[in-house]
Amino acid sequence: YSALTSNFHPTGTILARLLDAGADAFFAGANDLVVPAEGSWLADAAGSLIPAERIGCFGPGGNLTAANGQPIHHLNYFNDEATVRFLLHSLGIAQEPVTPLAPETSLPSRHFFRRARGGSRSAGEGEASFEPTAVRKVPAAAGSEAGRGAEPDLVNAEDTLHLTILGSPDEEIASEEGGRQRSRRPMPMILAIYGSARVLEKFPTRNSGGLARSGTHFQQIIRRHISISRSLQGIPDKSSGMVPELPDGDELQQFGGHLFEALFVGSVRRLYDVARSQQRGRALNIILTCTVPWIATLPWEFAFDPSRRKFLATEEVHFVRNVLTSVPAQIIERRAGALQILVVAALPQRSTFLDLEEEEARIRLGFKSLVDAGLVQIEVLVDATPSRLHDWIQARDISGHRYDVVHFSGHGEFDAEGEEGKLIFVNSYGGAQEVDVRTLREILCGRGIHLVFLNACDSGRGSRSRSRRNSGVAQALVEGGLPAVVANQYEVLDSAAISFSERFYWSLALGATLGAAAREARIALNYQIHGESIDWAIPVLYARDPEFRLCQPLAQPRRAAVGAMPGIGPEAAAGPRRGAAKTRRLRVGIADIDLQFTELEGILARLNSVQDEIEFKRVDVVVPLGVWQLAGDTDARVTHYLHAERIVEKLKRHPSALGVDLLACITTHPLRDDNIYNLYGWWSGEKERPVLLFSTWNLAIPTLGELSGRVIANELVAGIAAQLLESGGGQRAIHKQGAKSCPFYFNQERDAAQLSQPLRFDAGCREKLLGQLPAALVDAFDSLLGAFANGTD
Structure with missing residues (x-):
């Protein structure tokens, strides 16, 4: 032939x-x-x-x-x-x-x-x-040790299903309808490739002929997508005036089912079924690329296979996204040692309250388990300006010792007028500076960086305009040649992002592929929430190749790495205790949600050492989404608040799961309840919801030293005592008159000095406590209030 x-x-x-x-x-x-x-x-x-x-x-x-x-x-x-x-x-x-x-x-x-x-x-x-x-x-297949940049030939890529949604060309098609000539855009198409099989199908987004259900799917998808966005931002629905609730288990599956049916149309579904049947224990990679901006913005990570009763992104599928680009991804050698991560913190509004050493200590605490296991090495750039980031990246690039990962922690926004995403850095005067996608590409692309992790709002959001494809931060970086980017498609709390990134980096450092690491991180985030949540689907992984590995797989996992793996290792001890655990009347878990107090372990150790009634221990809690509330009052100082009742309702089962009687959560975010804005302390007063909240937002409270310990002790005593008093049927604990040195005094002005001074219960409050609580427990409160009595500013 x-x-x-x-x-x-x-x-x-x-x-x-x-x-x-x-x-x-x-x-x-x-x-x-x-x-x-x-x-x-x-x-x-x-x-x-x-x-x-x-x-x-x-x-x-x-x-x-x-x-x-x-x-x-x-x-x-x-x-x-x-x-x-x-x-x-x-x-x-x-x-x-x-x-x-x-x-x-x-x-x-x-x-x-x-x-x-x-x-x-x-x-x-x-x-x-x-x-x-x-x-x-023909180059070596991906995963071979012959070369880092090798990738499987498309003809033999039997583990990958490529789905590409193709938009209409710029020109419109003239048609005669009802005697009038009008223009319309052709229907989008979807191209599916698996091995040597190719399928090209129409991708209907509205009802048309025999595709009558297509419009229904997209109506339901868009309606739920808007509802989720409003819920996460705390924006009331226009018709009901109420903030929408996040979808529960059945609603989430229905939403995912609509996404699945819309994506896998006609013969694309048959090709998907063939691909799943041929995997035989191997994970199927699904790479979704979309040239239609408004379709690309939809949360396809929620897709739910109704026949298999599984969400694609957490089951035997590695679901990733790609973008259209003519720039090939940079070929980089796989690392044999620890993963090299540069953590970039750009939080202009926090620089007023935290010095740089405290901020760096807070960041390092979040990576402590990974560093202690020898899996990663980190450098921290706080108060990051574009110039300083450029200097650090360039220096590593020139030396040849390049970073594997750049982890950005800060804020992002999408400029609706300019139709492009931006990240917020610190300027030379300590204020905020917007950095556009062009500058970010110039600083980060072509520098030997494998992955950029964007812990920033709107970092995964792109324009809905046909003329502004790949205008979001994540999409633009991938278009510029970065092998992989992780971004968020909705707003997400830091605790959830930290939990996802910890398991993600852990898996990558052990030699997992990008697709596998993302799946493991979604699974971990899902069970850490305790209950139905959507947090696991918020991160979006953009990657050219789901089989891309940043590190050489370990022939045998390090013992230290396995023993300290997030979520499975032994709980950290809270410190020395004078009495045996079984003699304690009360167990209290302390969750520093935003890792603000880097010396918390030592603080809890001292609190345990001065009394025998209460056992304090540090716990990790991921605050689920759907707890924001949009300010609707002239007394509000900021736009979005954490809503106390919503948080506690989400966390009410956490104490039992953590093995504690009470759960106390510390956050840096502004706090409100149904009646009062700008709270610094809150408790439910109900036995069914044993959760306390403490917000340090806009309070000049030190995060290190004796004074930080006194603030924590004061607020723990106030919250625990009030919760026990009110949940036991007693009268309300807080008073607005009387001694300001009493823990139950309502500090309406949010005076930080008031919170950090030595406190003791006044005669009336002590009498109320003794009337309902054991005397030994009340004495323990006194000991806790005096644990840091010598603290000074």
Whole structure:
């Protein structure tokens, strides 16, 4: 046999859309949709291949040149003299030599589905720049130890299902409807690729003919998407005036079912079922790419397979996203040692209250378990300006000791007018400075960085406009060549982001792939919430290759790493205790949600040492989403508050799960309840909801030293005593008159000095406590209030 083919880049309406979506990778596989490419000699990967000297190929990477200089395709094959000469050679009529073209050759593509590899050119170079190639080696498969940047050939990528939603071209189609001429946009298409199979289907977003349910799916998806956004931001619904509730278990599955049915249409669903059936214990990678901005903004991570009763992103599927780009991802050597992470903190509003050493200590505390296990090494850049970040990245780049990961912790926003995402850095005067996507790409891309983790609001949000594709921060960084980016598609609390990133980095450092690490992190975040939540689906992983590994897999996991793995290791001891645990009347768990107090372990150790009635221990709590409330009162100082009743309702089962009687949570966020804004302390007063809250928002409270210990002791005593008093049927604990040095005094002015001074119960409050609580417990309160009596400013 002989093979005559063309590596043709089509133009025109639907073909232009395929090309824009990186369909050159499609044509580089075994196919005959438009014109045969390398599939003409690789049709049967297990059989005999056509000899190199009997292959003729036009176009980039080929060995034939068109005589008329025009691209060769299925309509003009036999109009070119070169075709005739090759046919005569194949039939033995003419002996004109043909440059051999090895059947293992992978034709050049624009690398949408594949990273750049040896012998191919970068996108942006014209077709004429490709030289005919005689022989090119097929690179080692991904995961082999031959090279860090190796990636499986698309023809043999049996573990990956590519889904690409293709938008309409810019031009509109004129049509006659009802006697009037009007313009309409063609229906989007979805291209699905699995192994050598390719499927192209219509992707309906509204009711049309036999696709009557499509519009219903998208109506339900958009309605729920808006409801979730309003709930997380605390914005009341326009019709009811109430803040929507987050979906519960059944509602979440229904929402996910609509997403699944909308995505897997027609033969795409059949190809998905085939792919799942062929995995045989291996995880299926699903890479979703969308060229329609408003469809791309939908939370596809919630997709729920109704037949298998499973959410795709947490089951036997690695669900990741990609973006359209002509820039190949940078090829980087896999690290053999600890993961190198640069943590970038840019919080202008916090710089007023925290010195840089305290902020760095707080950040290091969040990575402590990973560092102690020898899995990561971190450097911390606090009060980050664009210039300082540039300096640190450039210095590492020049030295050759590049960072593997850049972890950004701060704020982001989406400029609706400019239609692009931005990150907020600190300027040279300590204020806020917006940094656009172009600057971020210039600083971060092409520097040997594997991954950027964006713990920032709106970091995963993109424009809904057709003209502003990849305008979000995450999408723009991937478009610029970064191998992977993690971002949030909704607002998320720091505690959830920290929990996700901890397990994510842990898995990566042990040698897991990006897809596997993201799945494990979602699973961990889900069970740490205790109950139904949506937090696990908020992070979005953008990656060119789900099988990308940042570190060499460990032949045998380090004992220290396994023993201290987040969520499974032994609980940290709170410190020395004078009495046995069983003699204590009360067990109290302390959750420093935002890791504000870096010496909390020592503080709790001292509180345990001065009395025998209460056992304090540090616990980890991830505050679930849906606890924000939009300010609706002129007394409010900020726009969004943590709503006390909502938080406690979400956390009411946590104390039992943590093995404590009371759970006390400390947060840096502003706090309110149904009646009062800007609270610094709150408790339920109910036995069914044994949770206390303490907010340090806008309070100049030190986070280190004796004074920080006194503040914590004062507020713990006030909260615990009031909770026990009121939940036991006693009268209200707080008083607005009387001694200000009493823990029950209502400090309406939020005077930080009042909170940090030595306190003791006044005679009236002490009498109320003794009337309802054991005297030994009341004495323990006194001991706790005096534990840091010598603290000074």
